[in-house]
Amino acid sequence: MKPLRLVTALLACMLTTVRADPPDAAAGRQLLDEHCYACHGDEVYTRPDRRFNTRSSLATQVQRCQLAQNLQWFDEDVENVTEYLSDRFYHFGK
Ligand code: HEC
Numbered sequence: 001m002k003p004l005r006l007v008t009a010l011l012a013c014m015l016t017t018v019r020a021d022p023p024d025a026a027a028g029r030q031l032l033d034e035h036c037y038a039c040h041g042d043e044v045y046t047r048p049d050r051r052f053n054t055r056s057s058l059a060t061q062v063q064r065c066q067l068a069q070n071l072q073w074f075d076e077d078v079e080n081v082t083e084y085l086s087d088r089f090y091h092f093g094k
Contacts, residue, residue: 023076023079023080023082025083025087027077027080028079028083028084028085029084031077031081035066036065036081038069039065042089045085045089050090052090055082055086058092059078062078062082063078
């Protein structure tokens, strides 16, 4: 492939990624139900001294916890679960 074509292909690919669909909280809930109750329940999201107070730090923790189980989630999965947790427990808004 010629370098210019490669660059064009890469750009197209990046644009597609940026234009991702909005997060899907229902899909996030399903993932949470399936994978996230082995070590803790919902109480860690609702306890008074919970640790995460921004959406992005919450997403980082979701990422850590899925890595701890080697679930190999896509960024989209992490986003969907973060969306669900935010809607239901943390109320960070959009
Ligand atoms: C291997 C065990 C384990 C699994 C499985 C696990 N977690 Fe965790 N999680 C932890 C531990 C340990 C903490 C820290 C608890 C504490 O601080 O008391 C934690 C805390 C959290 C917190 C922080 C709550 C807060 O605000 O203080 C979030 C959010 C979270 N987990 C999300 C998830 C999600 C989403 C999944 C499913 C992918 C998941 N966890 C599965 C071990 C796990």
